Amino acid sequence: xxxxxxxxxxxxxxxxxxxxxxxxxxxxxxxxxxxxxxxxxxxxxxxxxxxxxxxxxxxxxxxxxxxxxxxxxxxxxxxxxxxxxxxxxxxxxxxxxxxxxxxxxxxxxxxxxxxxxxxxxxxxxxxxxxxxxxxxxxxxxxxxxxxxxxxxxxxxxxxxxxxxxxxxxxxxxxxxxxxxxxxxxxxxxxxxxxxxxxxxxxxxxxxxxxxxxxxxxxxxxxxxxxxxxxxxxxxxxxxxxxxxxxxxxxxxxxxxxxxxxxxxxxxxxxxxxxxxxxxxxxxxxxxxxxxxxxxxxxxxxxxxxxxxxxxxxxxxxxxxxxxxxxxxxxxxxxxxxxxxxxxxxxxxxxxxxxxxxxxxxxxxxxxxxxxxxxxxxxxxxxxxxx
Amino acid sequence: xxxxxxxxxxxxxxxxxxxxxxxxxxxxxxxxxxxxxxxxxxxxxxxxxxxxxxxxxxxxxxxxxxxxxxxxxxxxxxxxxxxxxxxxxxxxxxxxxxxxxxxxxxxxxxxxxxxxxxxxxxxxxxxxxxxxxxxxxxxxxxxxxxxxxxxxxxxxxxxxxxxxxxxxxxxxxxxxxxxxxxxxxxxxxxxxxxxxxxxxxxxxxxxxxxxxxxxxxxxxxxxxxxxxxxxxxxxxxxxxxxxxxxxxxxxxx
Numbered sequence: 001x002x003x004x005x006x007x008x009x010x011x012x013x014x015x016x017x018x019x020x021x022x023x024x025x026x027x028x029x030x031x032x033x034x035x036x037x038x039x040x041x042x043x044x045x046x047x048x049x050x051x052x053x054x055x056x057x058x059x060x061x062x063x064x065x066x067x068x069x070x071x072x073x074x075x076x077x078x079x080x081x082x083x084x085x086x087x088x089x090x091x092x093x094x095x096x097x098x099x100x101x102x103x104x105x106x107x108x109x110x111x112x113x114x115x116x117x118x119x120x121x122x123x124x125x126x127x128x129x130x131x132x133x134x135x136x137x138x139x140x141x142x143x144x145x146x147x148x149x150x151x152x153x154x155x156x157x158x159x160x161x162x163x164x165x166x167x168x169x170x171x172x173x174x175x176x177x178x179x180x181x182x183x184x185x186x187x188x189x190x191x192x193x194x195x196x197x198x199x200x201x202x203x204x205x206x207x208x209x210x211x212x213x214x215x216x217x218x219x220x221x222x223x224x225x226x227x228x229x230x231x232x233x234x235x236x237x238x239x240x241x242x243x244x245x246x247x248x249x250x251x252x253x254x255x256x257x258x259x260x261x262x263x264x265x266x267x268x269x270x271x272x273x274x275x276x277x278x279x280x281x282x283x284x285x286x287x288x289x290x291x292x293x294x295x296x297x298x299x300x301x302x303x304x305x306x307x308x309x310x311x312x313x314x315x316x317x318x319x320x321x322x323x324x325x326x327x328x329x330x331x332x333x334x335x336x337x338x339x340x341x342x343x344x345x346x347x348x349x350x351x352x353x354x355x356x357x358x359x360x361x362x363x364x365x366x367x368x369x370x371x372x373x374x375x376x377x378x379x380x381x382x383x384x385x386x
Numbered sequence: 387x388x389x390x391x392x393x394x395x396x397x398x399x400x401x402x403x404x405x406x407x408x409x410x411x412x413x414x415x416x417x418x419x420x421x422x423x424x425x426x427x428x429x430x431x432x433x434x435x436x437x438x439x440x441x442x443x444x445x446x447x448x449x450x451x452x453x454x455x456x457x458x459x460x461x462x463x464x465x466x467x468x469x470x471x472x473x474x475x476x477x478x479x480x481x482x483x484x485x486x487x488x489x490x491x492x493x494x495x496x497x498x499x500x501x502x503x504x505x506x507x508x509x510x511x512x513x514x515x516x517x518x519x520x521x522x523x524x525x526x527x528x529x530x531x532x533x534x535x536x537x538x539x540x541x542x543x544x545x546x547x548x549x550x551x552x553x554x555x556x557x558x559x560x561x562x563x564x565x566x567x568x569x570x571x572x573x574x575x576x577x578x579x580x581x582x583x584x585x586x587x588x589x590x591x592x593x594x595x596x597x598x599x600x601x602x603x604x605x606x607x608x609x610x611x612x613x614x615x616x617x618x619x620x621x622x623x624x625x626x627x628x629x630x631x632x633x634x635x636x637x638x639x
Contacts, residue, residue, distance in 0.1 A: 028484060083411055161503050168494045172480045175546075178447040178473040179498035180465070226485045226530035 016239030023214030043102030069195025123206030293386030406455030537568030
């Protein structure tokens, strides 16, 4: 690996970490769309800042762009508060307006300078190592790394200092307000950090793809954990993993780095969405099937208990009586046998003592409306699950 | 519970509301409310849907900004008396899929006394565990909150308020969507709080249980209709004034 390659991966990873931190809270606050709006509407801020400073990495430019980000949030909330339109409509009204102002400003005034819409929207990570930061004539590394690195350090400090406040105001705004942690301050603080991070990251991945780095790792982590701290850590790991693997994907395909990173984020989310152990699609389907079989089993056992007459309990009649398809009846019958709940006596099915115990306990819970306890009961009785 | 020394019903006013008017988009939801809640009562706020019951609590707690009027807690503005007040919001007001555990939610009750930046430590954890024990939820302390039943979630909220060790408790429909056992468990805790000299204010929907559960009641329907001891003012006259002529229908619901 050349030093430029290492630097690119380093920048991408730092951007990913810096995005994952505010991203986690945006996802939990159901504000993913706001990050999309911010990423677009900072364009006029960047353009105006660029006119003043003539430097894409100037702190003033970052500050101005972040300010436009906050203005976006304020405008969205203001329009929404009138009650005339809903939040998503308000977002859809505000950011294209601000964005188009930026586009016009670039077209009118910045044609002859190094600032074009593509550069802002898509970024070009491959060029980042060329723009060096010189301190007293000495090369101390790529400028982008210093910019996003400083932003990352600030957000980590803020995160550690205000973790408890962020958590309580995200979970329960009313409680936060009554305890004296103004939800508005925390809200705008988070919006400010998100805006600054977006601006800092646009050099690397562009203002649009930064949305992917904020939302996708957090959304992926959300499927895997029930602990806020773990969610943050997972989101950071997913971001870094996608950044580095995305870089090598781009390298082997000779494609855009930002595009490849985002593709990796998408693939990662898809994999977790399908295979996550408890919330994943496949796990949910498996659990539902298990539930269905176990409910059928209980129905079947209840039937056996209710009918003492042999006619009702004859194997050949069970199919018609309970009105199940052959396959299902067989699954249920097998499960009951495996768990020693029933026994056969010349094709007549009857409950074993254990089956009888299980069924009467289950009925008790059903009639006292404590269905949830049946789940725990299964632990005590089942040798095999459905 | 170190505030037991405050004498019960010594005639002090715990909460005083003066000329409070709250409006959403200039449409008044509460109109010129004057209310005095004496210390040590277990009070129900009753009224039909849209009467402004939750709004009243939220504006006392500074969550909503009134357009007129003032609120005082023991003769001081709310901001100065935060530590004396605990709040149990409606269960539906939070996202129960939030990645956190029962213990963690109860710990949030201790954040107010910590203030900004300071982190909860062993002392706060102990208080939270004790509160969980009190509401019978200790075995569930590590459970993710979405995996709790409605009644258990309500108990967690109650534990979170208990851990604040406040003098005044505001609760927004704590009996909503809980089973009979949990309802009894909750009301027993509320009665215990009153015995300890605390003031408990509950937004309540079930008119039938008012005389059994509460000793003080406020009738509210945009304006305040009446407030006082249940045995004196919980009568047909006030119910009709609050719910209209058809209040008996709403009882039977």
